[in-house]
Amino acid sequence: MEAPNKGQGTCNPGEDRRSTTMGTHDRFAEDLVRYGPGALVAKPPGPRAARRYCRRLARRHYENFTVTSFLLPRRLRQPFCNLYAYCRWADDLADEPGDPARGPALLDWWEKQLRECYQGRAVHPVFVALGVTIRRFDLPSEPLVDLLVAFRQDQRTTRYETFDQLLDYCRYSANPVGRLVLHLGGSFNPARARLADSICTGLQLANFAQDVARDWDRGRIYLPEAHLRRWGYGESDFERRECNDAFRHMLAAEVDEAEGWLCGGWPLVAQVAPDLRLAVALFIRGGLAILEAIRRQDYDVWTVRPVVSRWEKTAMLADSWWRLWRGQLPEDEKP
Numbered sequence: 001m002e003a004p005n006k007g008q009g010t011c012n013p014g015e016d017r018r019s020t021t022m023g024t025h026d027r028f029a030e031d032l033v034r035y036g037p038g039a040l041v042a043k044p045p046g047p048r049a050a051r052r053y054c055r056r057l058a059r060r061h062y063e064n065f066t067v068t069s070f071l072l073p074r075r076l077r078q079p080f081c082n083l084y085a086y087c088r089w090a091d092d093l094a095d096e097p098g099d100p101a102r103g104p105a106l107l108d109w110w111e112k113q114l115r116e117c118y119q120g121r122a123v124h125p126v127f128v129a130l131g132v133t134i135r136r137f138d139l140p141s142e143p144l145v146d147l148l149v150a151f152r153q154d155q156r157t158t159r160y161e162t163f164d165q166l167l168d169y170c171r172y173s174a175n176p177v178g179r180l181v182l183h184l185g186g187s188f189n190p191a192r193a194r195l196a197d198s199i200c201t202g203l204q205l206a207n208f209a210q211d212v213a214r215d216w217d218r219g220r221i222y223l224p225e226a227h228l229r230r231w232g233y234g235e236s237d238f239e240r241r242e243c244n245d246a247f248r249h250m251l252a253a254e255v256d257e258a259e260g261w262l263c264g265g266w267p268l269v270a271q272v273a274p275d276l277r278l279a280v281a282l283f284i285r286g287g288l289a290i291l292e293a294i295r296r297q298d299y300d301v302w303t304v305r306p307v308v309s310r311w312e313k314t315a316m317l318a319d320s321w322w323r324l325w326r327g328q329l330p331e332d333e334k335p
Contacts, residue, residue, distance in 0.1 A: 027060070028092045035124050037109045050128035051078055054085035057126075071282055073275035076184050079133040083180055085126045086114075087147060094151040103155050111148050114141065139183050143176030158220045163257075166208075166224055167201065174204035181279075187272040195268035199280070202261030203287045209254050210290050212301045213241065223254060241302040248299040255291045255299070262287045269324075281320045289316065 033039065045053070058081040072080055093106040117127040118134065118141055133139065150173035160166045178196030182188040208215070208222040215222055216238050228234065231250035233242075262284050269281045286308065293306035308316075 031089075032093075032096070037106070044123045044128055045125045047128060047132055050125040051082070051132075053125040054078075054081045054129045057081075057085045057088055071279040073279075075275075076181075078129075079137065079184050080181075082126070082129040082133045083177075083184075086130055086144065087177075089126055090148055090151050094155060104152060107148055107152055107155075111145065114144055114148075133184075137184050137186075139180065143179045146172045146176045154220070159225055160222065161225050163224045163227065166205075166222065169222075170201045170204045171197075174200040181276070182272070185273045185276040187276065192268060192271055195265045195271070198261050199265030199268065199284055199287075202258050202263075202265065203283065205254065205258035205261060206287045206290045209251055209258060209294055210301060210306055212251070213305065216241075223250070227253070243300040243302045251294070251299040251301065255294055259288060259291050262291075277324055278317075278320060281324065282316060285316050285320060286313075289313075 044050075055078070090107065090110055093110055094103045096102050096106055113122075113124055113127055116122065117131045120131070122128045122131045150169060153169060153172065157169075160169065175197040178200040179188065179193050182192055182196055212221075212223065221228075221235075221238065227250055231246045233244075233246045233250055237244070237247065265280075265284060269277050269284070272280055289308045289312060290306060293308060294301060297304065297306055
């Protein structure tokens with residue numbers, strides 16, 4: 001996409017020739033000019049160009065590339081890219097680099113675009129592509145709207161007093177994704193949704209434990225303040241990035257909690273469509289692997305961010321595929 005002058009946008013996502021070295025914030029700033037509030041879109045893109053735009057947007061971010069190109073069945077990769085592009089735009093709008101104070105208004109605009117998409121009036125390339133996915137899979141609007149609740153909450157809430165408050169945040173930030181995947185896979189029902197919620201909540205809690213340092217650098221703490229007080233770990237310790245016994249005991253409890261939520265979702269593996277089982281199993285095992293990486297570091301997530309190595313990911317993939325092929329993945333297994 002060659003960025004036009006502000007207010008003179010045409011919509012042709014198929015013409016992106018920008019350097020791959022351009023920063024993602026710079027790219028989003030250009031996209032915001034072309035497709036954001038006040039842009040004059042002469043003609044919406046066709047479905048093919050819109051799909052191409054969503055794929056490129058997804059591939060800018062390494063964490064999504066593996067999922068969309070490898071774990072999910074081929075039939076769901078483009079729909080998942082479309083959903084990811086929706087979330088990516090919402091996230092970038094909330095943290096708009098030029099003026100973060102604009103975030104709430106931009107999210108309101110994005111929700112309006114979503115509602116117009118459901119009424120068949122899509123103009124933005126993400127919604128042109130997403131509209132096809134919505135109609136094909138009969139996606140409800142509630143999970144997509146719920147995700148925006150979490151983005152808005154991040155604008156105004158940087159601390160959580162209780163664990164229940166943190167779970168409420170996960171209900172909006174993580175659980176809608178699992179429910180949408182169930183809809184895409186033709187596997188949605190209320191019981192499976194609860195299992196998906198358990199997995200997604202566990203993944204979110206694992207991410208909070210993994211990213212204590214990153215979140216602190218952004219001015220946020222996703223560890224409940226009641227837990228911090230219980231273990232005697234205060235914000236002055238955060239400022240010193242202190243990994244003492246209090247921090248280790250506290251984070252060990254958070255890791256155990258996350259593991260319980262992840263393992264609570266194991267029965268879903270056997271209940272989803274066969275071509276989704278490997279993806280669901282690896283989502284669980286990937287979360288558990290992050291928790292094990294935290295344990296191996298003796299809970300020191302301040303010094304080094306715990307990650308799962310490429311070798312470990314490959315081993316998990318091979319082992320999960322073999323177990324599923326043999327029908328030997330117990331519902332309550334802890335890999």
